[in-house]
Structures are given as structure tokens and as C-alpha cells.
Amino acid sequence: MKQSNPWHSPLALLIGTGTLLGLTNNLVKIATTGGWQPVTFLLWSLLGAGVLLVGLAMASQARPPLGRAHLRYYLVSGLISISLPNAVMFSAIPHVGAGYASLCLAFPPLLTYGLAVLLKLERLRGLRLLGVVLGLIGSLLLAIGKASAGDAPLGWVLAVLVVPVFLALGNIYRTLRWPAGATPLALAPGMLLAGALLLVPSLAMQGLANTDTAGTPRQPELWPVLAQMLLFACTYAMFFRLQKIAGPVYLSQIGSVGAMAGAAVAILLLGESGSLSMLLAAVCVVIGVVLMSRPDRSPAAQEAT
Numbered sequence: 001m002k003q004s005n006p007w008h009s010p011l012a013l014l015i016g017t018g019t020l021l022g023l024t025n026n027l028v029k030i031a032t033t034g035g036w037q038p039v040t041f042l043l044w045s046l047l048g049a050g051v052l053l054v055g056l057a058m059a060s061q062a063r064p065p066l067g068r069a070h071l072r073y074y075l076v077s078g079l080i081s082i083s084l085p086n087a088v089m090f091s092a093i094p095h096v097g098a099g100y101a102s103l104c105l106a107f108p109p110l111l112t113y114g115l116a117v118l119l120k121l122e123r124l125r126g127l128r129l130l131g132v133v134l135g136l137i138g139s140l141l142l143a144i145g146k147a148s149a150g151d152a153p154l155g156w157v158l159a160v161l162v163v164p165v166f167l168a169l170g171n172i173y174r175t176l177r178w179p180a181g182a183t184p185l186a187l188a189p190g191m192l193l194a195g196a197l198l199l200v201p202s203l204a205m206q207g208l209a210n211t212d213t214a215g216t217p218r219q220p221e222l223w224p225v226l227a228q229m230l231l232f233a234c235t236y237a238m239f240f241r242l243q244k245i246a247g248p249v250y251l252s253q254i255g256s257v258g259a260m261a262g263a264a265v266a267i268l269l270l271g272e273s274g275s276l277s278m279l280l281a282a283v284c285v286v287i288g289v290v291l292m293s294r295p296d297r298s299p300a301a302q303e304a305t
Contacts, residue, residue: 020238026102026269028228035220038091049192051189067179073177073190074187077173086195103259104259108167134285171249239254260282
């Protein structure tokens with residue numbers, strides 16, 4: 001009976017979290033096109049989502065713990081899982097497009113698995129190793145195709161490829177340092193609010209107001225940031241729940257779901273153009289993730305269960 005509840009289903013959480021993640025990149029493009037400065041948009045979105053989740057946690061009797069270990073967990077996970085990767089991604093989307101940025105979200109599963117093997121959280125398997133190689137080939141195809149198209153600065157094209165590294169590191173860190181006894185709903189708002197706090201220094205020189213590169217105040221529409229607050233709140237409430245019940249490698253596959261959803265929305269609804277390199281990269285990533293996700297049927301694994 002428990003499995004009929006989406007909150008207890010890893011697959012339902014995976015699809016839901018990944019889809020919302022893919023929608024975020026497209027909403028960022030809409031927001032920046034409408035006048036929002038990327039990091040300012042990110043800061044207010046994180047702050048609003050964190051406050052929403054604090055309210056939900058308190059209402060659910062899951063008050064976020066504030067011990068020293070918990071605060072360290074919030075700050076480190078907020079840095080490597082939220083502020084650094086999202087600041088790069090949000091800033092890059094106006095230059096590289098939401099479709100390209102979304103497809104880059106498909107690589108964290110492969111990197112997370114590689115790190116998990118190195119740290120002995122997972123065992124090395126031939127098919128999964130092949131999946132990692134295919135994913136890296138897909139990453140290379142994607143970068144070469146985008147750079148050769150000449151429609152985006154090479155620096156931003158390469159910068160987006162660093163984002164999966166941060167996300168994979170975050171997946172592993174949150175698992176290894178998960179505070180004993182802490183619930184997913186109690187930890188999610190702490191990470192979001194810490195991520196927002198860590199962005200403040202980068203905006204200190206221009207202030208928290210939304211300004212363009214010349215320092216002129218902008219008056220963009222309010223609805224994109226309100227929508228992003230809600231998206232972040234829903235995404236990370238499910239995100240921590242999925243990590244708790246399924247582990248870092250399974251969780252990391254939200255990037256693959258987000259990649260497909262985000263690229264599809266960007267092409268079908270925002271009018272971005274696709275390319276052969278994007279298609280080939282998507283094929284490599286899908287095959288790689290399928291190989292990586294296959295259950296271990298080896299005798300050793302069966303004995304362990």
C-alpha cells in the first residue's frame with residue numbers, strides 16, 4: 001500500500017523532480033529575457049523557496065535543526081549543490097540557451113557513479129563503466145556541436161559543462177554527511193537558505209536590486225520569480241526525499257529526466273533550434289544512463305541482498 005503513494009515511490013519522485021528541474025532552465029530564460037539579472041533572480045528564488053519550505057517543515061513538525069553539524073551541512077551543500085552550479089547555469093542560459101543547458105543536466109548520474117565507485121559506495125561494473133564512457137562522449141559531442149555552431153561564446157559553453165561536476169560532488173557529500181536522525185523536509189530549507197546567503201557577496205557591489213550591467217535599475221515582471229520560488233520549493237522537497245529513500249546514484253538520474261524535459265520545452269515552446277550534435281549527445285546519454293541503471297545480477301550482489 002505504501003508504494004501507491006507517490007511520496008514513497010522512487011520512480012514517481014525521480015520523474016517529478018527531474019521534470020521540475022528541466023522546467024527551471026526554461027523559466028530562467030524567460031526571466032532573463034524579461035529583464036531579470038540571472039544571479040539576482042536566483043537569489044530571490046532561493047530565498048522565497050527556503051522560506052516556503054521552512055513554513056512547510058514547521059507545519060509538519062519537522063523543524064530544521066540548527067546544531068553546528070547541521071549548519072555546516074547546510075553551508076557546504078548549499079555551496080556545491082545550489083549557489084555555485086546554479087549561479088553558473090543561470091548566468092550561462094542567456095548565452096547558450098535553455099536546451100543546451102538542460103542537456104548538460106544529464107551528466108551528473110555518470111559522474112556521481114564514478115565518484116561513488118572511487119569512494120567504495122558502489123562496486124565497479126563493466127556495463128556501468130561503459131555507461132560513464134558514453135556519457136562523457138555525449139558531453140564532448142554536445143560541447144563541440146555548440147562551439148562549432150558559433151552562436152554562443154566558448155567560455156560559456158565550457159562553463160556549463162562544469163555544473164555537472166558540482167552536482168555530482170553534492171550528491172555524494174549529502175549522502176556521506178547526512179545528519180543522523182534528520183528528515184528530508186527538515187534539511188531542504190536549510191540548504192536553500194544557505195545557498196541564498198552564499199550568493200549575497202557576489203551581489204554586494206551592485207546591491208540586491210535588479211540591475212543591468214550598467215547599474216541601471218530594471219523593473220521586470222514579478223511572476224517569473226514567484227513561479228521559480230514555487231518550483232524550487234517543490235523540487236527540493238522531493239529531491240531530499242528521493243535521496244533519503246533511494247541514494248545518491250539513483251537520485252542523480254533526475255538530471256537525465258530534466259535534460260529531456262528541459263530540451264523538449266526549449267525546442268517546442270521557446271523556439272530554440274535543435275541540432276544533430278544535440279541528438280547524438282542525447283542518444284549517448286540515454287544509453288549511458290540505461291546501462292548505468294541496470295540492476296546488478298552478479299552472484300556477489302545477490303549474496304549481499
